[in-house]
Amino acid sequence: MTGHEEDGIEMADYELTTPLSEDQVRVLRTEDTVTLNGIIWGIRDATLIRIFDHQTEPPVDLRDAVLLHVAPNVRKTESGYLPLSVGTTTSMRMDRFTEGLLSRYGVRALIGKGGLSLTSGEAFREHGGVYLAIVGGAASVETLQVEAIEEVYWEDLMPECLWKFRVRSFGPLIVAMDAHGGSTYQDVANIARARLAHLYEQLGVKV
Amino acid sequence: MAMTTGLANTAEFYDLLETLGGQLYVDSQKDIPPDVRNALRAAFDRETANTPRRILGTMLKAIEVADQHRMLVCQDTGIPIFWIKIGRGFAVDGVRMMDALRKGVERVTVDHPLRSSVVSPISRRNNQTSSGIGIPVFHIEFAPDIDYLDVLMMPKGSGSESMSFLKMLFPADGVAGIKKFVLDTVVDAAGKPCPPTIVGVGIGGSSDVCVTLAKKATLRPVGSRNADPEVAELEEELLRAINATGIGPMGLGGNTTALAVHVEYAWTHITLNPVAVNMQCWRGERRRARIYPDGRYEFDY
Numbered sequence: 001m002t003g004h005e006e007d008g009i010e011m012a013d014y015e016l017t018t019p020l021s022e023d024q025v026r027v028l029r030t031e032d033t034v035t036l037n038g039i040i041w042g043i044r045d046a047t048l049i050r051i052f053d054h055q056t057e058p059p060v061d062l063r064d065a066v067l068l069h070v071a072p073n074v075r076k077t078e079s080g081y082l083p084l085s086v087g088t089t090t091s092m093r094m095d096r097f098t099e100g101l102l103s104r105y106g107v108r109a110l111i112g113k114g115g116l117s118l119t120s121g122e123a124f125r126e127h128g129g130v131y132l133a134i135v136g137g138a139a140s141v142e143t144l145q146v147e148a149i150e151e152v153y154w155e156d157l158m159p160e161c162l163w164k165f166r167v168r169s170f171g172p173l174i175v176a177m178d179a180h181g182g183s184t185y186q187d188v189a190n191i192a193r194a195r196l197a198h199l200y201e202q203l204g205v206k207v
Numbered sequence: 208m209a210m211t212t213g214l215a216n217t218a219e220f221y222d223l224l225e226t227l228g229g230q231l232y233v234d235s236q237k238d239i240p241p242d243v244r245n246a247l248r249a250a251f252d253r254e255t256a257n258t259p260r261r262i263l264g265t266m267l268k269a270i271e272v273a274d275q276h277r278m279l280v281c282q283d284t285g286i287p288i289f290w291i292k293i294g295r296g297f298a299v300d301g302v303r304m305m306d307a308l309r310k311g312v313e314r315v316t317v318d319h320p321l322r323s324s325v326v327s328p329i330s331r332r333n334n335q336t337s338s339g340i341g342i343p344v345f346h347i348e349f350a351p352d353i354d355y356l357d358v359l360m361m362p363k364g365s366g367s368e369s370m371s372f373l374k375m376l377f378p379a380d381g382v383a384g385i386k387k388f389v390l391d392t393v394v395d396a397a398g399k400p401c402p403p404t405i406v407g408v409g410i411g412g413s414s415d416v417c418v419t420l421a422k423k424a425t426l427r428p429v430g431s432r433n434a435d436p437e438v439a440e441l442e443e444e445l446l447r448a449i450n451a452t453g454i455g456p457m458g459l460g461g462n463t464t465a466l467a468v469h470v471e472y473a474w475t476h477i478t479l480n481p482v483a484v485n486m487q488c489w490r491g492e493r494r495r496a497r498i499y500p501d502g503r504y505e506f507d508y
Binding site (some may be wrong): 088140195 | 280356399428453455
């Protein structure tokens with residue numbers, strides 16, 4: 001872990017290996033940066049709909065797991081799948097599944113784009129979880145950080161299967177929602193809204 | 208006046224269009240336009256905080272990695288949209304042209320392969336060809352100031368495309384109302400369109416024209432100004448205001464929320480004041496081919 005300070009706030013850079021314990025996750029604060037090594041699980045809308053709406057238990061143990069919102073572009077080979085383009089999708093579509101993932105299956109971190117709701121933030125606080133924001137649109141970088149697709153489950157949902165990725169130096173991921181109610185998305189939205197009155201005035205907008 | 212009747216009757220010409228259509232679709236996703244690259248670098252230099260610097264640094268790295276390894280920058284292959292300008296005197300069989308370009312997109316999707324991001328809105332069926340009813344999209348106009356065929360491809364991703372808005376304001380709302388709508392829209396969109404974005408604003412027209420102008424505006428080179436000085440002033444004002452919100456790259460805070468604001472307008476009805484916003488994500492992907500009357504062609508952005 002390395003650290004630095006900005007405006008009097010301590011920010012840290014973590015290199016972590018999955019799976020993640022509750023203690024590891026509760027140390028993280030918004031604006032920290034995380035890089036991951038180890039196994040992360042790729043999931044998307046259809047995967048979660050199967051688990052929660054169709055009440056199908058996941059085929060693997062997801063305790064302390066890190067999940068990535070993705071449906072990768074892959075090439076099928078004799079020995080498995082090769083990643084062609086692995087890029088992250090918008091998380092908010094899957095917002096309603098956060099509570100279940102954390103409370104029922106013990107998931108520790110969700111990697112995605114664009115954030116989740118305050119309700120999900122509450123689940124992170126209660127159960128010990130975080131939202132790690134990835135840079136959207138940087139699939140070229142992301143793809144090369146996937147060392148291998150070790151396994152794939154529920155192939156009938158292709159490409160929204162449950163993917164087992166082995167990653168190295170996966171990131172940078174920004175801790176955007178932490179296990180203490182912190183949300184960078186909320187902070188940024190609050191600041192932007194507070195500035196609007198002044199900006200309207202500058203633009204000659206009468207409210 | 209150039210006469211291209213001969214060219215437009217040859218099978219070779221439409222075979223060329225088919226090849227170009229496919230090349231434009233895939234290459235536009237691997238090679239980011241120079242004006243966008245420059246704008247991202249300038250945005251990086253303007254940031255002092257850790258989070259936006261890490262994010263913009265990763266965006267620049269993604270472009271570099273895609274250059275080095277000939278990879279797609281982003282996994283969203285998007286909706287293939289063609290913007291075509293038929294120059295004065297350039298004779299072309301429009302039906303054969305559209306057919307050829309469409310086949311090119313389908314073929315490169317299957318051969319490369321590319322993810323097909325196109326489905327029926329009713330059944331959600333995917334033909335796995337990046338095409339379907341109404342897709343690829345074709346915007347075709349006749350251009351008086353050129354004598355060649357200009358084919359521009361924009362692979363529009365849904366992260367940014369989902370942040371599309373139209374409002375039929377009243378004339379009494381004035382230009383101030385337009386400014387408010389644009390600013391409010393960008394603030395509400397926050398990090399969803401993968402900022403820093405190119406914000407396209409359409410003003411006037413009938414509603415469909417207004418929305419098309421907003422998207423067309425995003426095609427202009429980043430930072431180019433509208434030729435009308437009043438509208439150019441509006442572009443600059445809005446850009447300053449948007450960047451003053453502090454929303455920043457990926458909506459996680461910073462000095463650059465928009466790389467540019469481009470406004471395009473058309474005249475409108477006496478009792479209408481339409482305004483539309485369309486956002487293009489940080490990659491600003493576009494690529495064009497110009498085919499000259501003698502059959503020569505070249506690529507550009």
